[in-house]
Amino acid sequence: MFERESLFHMLANKEWDSIAKTMYLNSNLIGSDPVFAQAIRLFESEFFVETDSLPPIEKKKVYEYPGLVIELKQHAFSKSFVEKFIDSKLSLLKDTESDSLLSYASQHQDRPLAVKILKEIQEKTPEVLADARRQNVSIKATTTNSESQKTTKLFKSRQEQFFFEAVRDVFPTYHPYPNVAVSCVIDYSGIRDSLSAESREYFFKAIIDCVVFDSIKGYEPKFFIELDSHHHDNERAAKNDRMKDEIFNASNVKLIRIRAYDRSEATVGGFKKLIYEVMRGL
Numbered sequence: 001m002f003e004r005e006s007l008f009h010m011l012a013n014k015e016w017d018s019i020a021k022t023m024y025l026n027s028n029l030i031g032s033d034p035v036f037a038q039a040i041r042l043f044e045s046e047f048f049v050e051t052d053s054l055p056p057i058e059k060k061k062v063y064e065y066p067g068l069v070i071e072l073k074q075h076a077f078s079k080s081f082v083e084k085f086i087d088s089k090l091s092l093l094k095d096t097e098s099d100s101l102l103s104y105a106s107q108h109q110d111r112p113l114a115v116k117i118l119k120e121i122q123e124k125t126p127e128v129l130a131d132a133r134r135q136n137v138s139i140k141a142t143t144t145n146s147e148s149q150k151t152t153k154l155f156k157s158r159q160e161q162f163f164f165e166a167v168r169d170v171f172p173t174y175h176p177y178p179n180v181a182v183s184c185v186i187d188y189s190g191i192r193d194s195l196s197a198e199s200r201e202y203f204f205k206a207i208i209d210c211v212v213f214d215s216i217k218g219y220e221p222k223f224f225i226e227l228d229s230h231h232h233d234n235e236r237a238a239k240n241d242r243m244k245d246e247i248f249n250a251s252n253v254k255l256i257r258i259r260a261y262d263r264s265e266a267t268v269g270g271f272k273k274l275i276y277e278v279m280r281g282l
Contacts, residue, residue, distance in 0.1 A: 004035045006022070007019065007022055007035060007036075007039055008035075010022065011038075011039055011042055014046065014050055016043065016046075016047055016050065016051060016062050016066075017061055017062040017064065017065055019039060019043055020043070020062075020064075020065030020066040020068075020069055021065040022039075023036065023039070023040070023065070023069050023076060024065050024068045024069050024072070027069070027072055027076075030075075030076045031075070031076075040076055040077060043066075043077075044077060044078060044081045047066070047081075048084065048088070051063075052088075056092065056095065056096050059092055060092065060096070063085075063088075063089055063092065066085060067085070067089060070082055070085060070086070083111065086108050086111050086113075086114070087111060087113050089104065090104065090105060090108070090111070090113050090114055090117060091113070093105075094117060101117065102118075102121060105117045105118050105121075106118065125141065154178060154179065155178070159227070159229065159260075159266050160178075160209070160227060162266065162267055162268045162270075162271055163209070163210070163227045163258075163271050164176065164178045164209075164210055165268045166268050166269075166270075166271030166272040166274075166275055167210050167212065167225060167271075167275060169268070169272055170272055170275045170276060170279070171212050171223070174212045174213060174214055174215070174222060174223075175212070175213045175214075175215050175219065176210055176211070176212045176213070177210070177211050177213060178209065178210050179207050179208075179209065180207065180208045180210075180211040181204075181206070181207060181208075182203060182204075182206040182207065182208060182244070182247060183203060183204050183206075185208070185211055185221045185224075186203075186247060186248075186251050186253070187251070188203055188204075190251070191247065191250035191251050194250040195246060195247065195250055196243075196246065198243060199243040199246045199247055202240065202243045202244075202247075203247055206240070206243070206244055206247065208224050208225075208226065208255075209225060209226045209227045210224075210225045210226075210227070211223070211224055211225075212224075212225070223256065224248070224253060224254065224255045224256060225255075225256045225257075225258065225275070226244075226255060226256065226257045226258070227258060227259070228241075228257050228258065228259035229259060229260075254282070256278055256282075258271070258274050258275065258278060260274065
């Protein structure tokens with residue numbers, strides 16, 4: 001039961017969280033009880049003066065019940081107080097990197113600061129904002145910092161890029177993919193016993209330069225194409241090529257090797273001509 005004496009005591013001692021809690025638990029008296037009206041006026045005039053310098057942990061504590069009273073939307077506080085409170089709490093949640101910042105900002109998009117914070121979240125971690133907008137879906141991403149990204153291009157040379165673009169042009173109704181792991185498209189269990197020990201180990205390291213898939217048949221691999229160059233002439237590369245050939249022979253799958261000896265052929269157009277010639281001979 002509400003006791004006026006206890007509220008006067010809280011006011012005298014500036015117990016802001018207790019005052020707000022009393023307001024919240026006796027919200028039915030808001031707007032009708034004169035003592036409440038006096039408490040609200042004093043609360044608004046003193047709250048920020050007394051709490052702005054508090055450490056973040058204490059500040060979060062005293063913000064809890066005023067926030068709940070505001071969420072009741074019973075107009076206990078003036079509009080100017082509510083707007084200042086929301087902005088102050090947004091800043092507090094942002095400064096403390098609180099997990100509830102996104103939710104709170106989303107609830108108060110009528111405030112420019114909330115809109116600004118949501119925009120910053122969208123630009124920095126869009127997957128977090130997307131996650132908050134979906135139900136029964138989890139979206140996560142690793143964290144990043146201001147340092148440069150440590151990535152590498154898909155193709156190691158312009159020749160590799162031209163080759164892939166040529167394959168893509170030659171097979172417009174299929175789906176070519178570059179740098180496909182052999183283990184993704186060849187059944188290891190079906191050929192294991194036919195391979196040497198070295199080839200079995202190499203199987204899980206081997207990459208095919210380009211695999212052409214038929215999407216209509218569930219992305220069944222149709223053609224396997226390798227780009228050969230002078231880099232394949234050294235002893236290590238030649239050994240890998242022999243093991244790859246062993247794998248494809250055991251699989252009863254044709255591996256097509258294309259090599260442009262003339263630099264004029266190492267273009268998209270040049271590779272297209274070579275691929276067409278090979279395909280006509282199959």
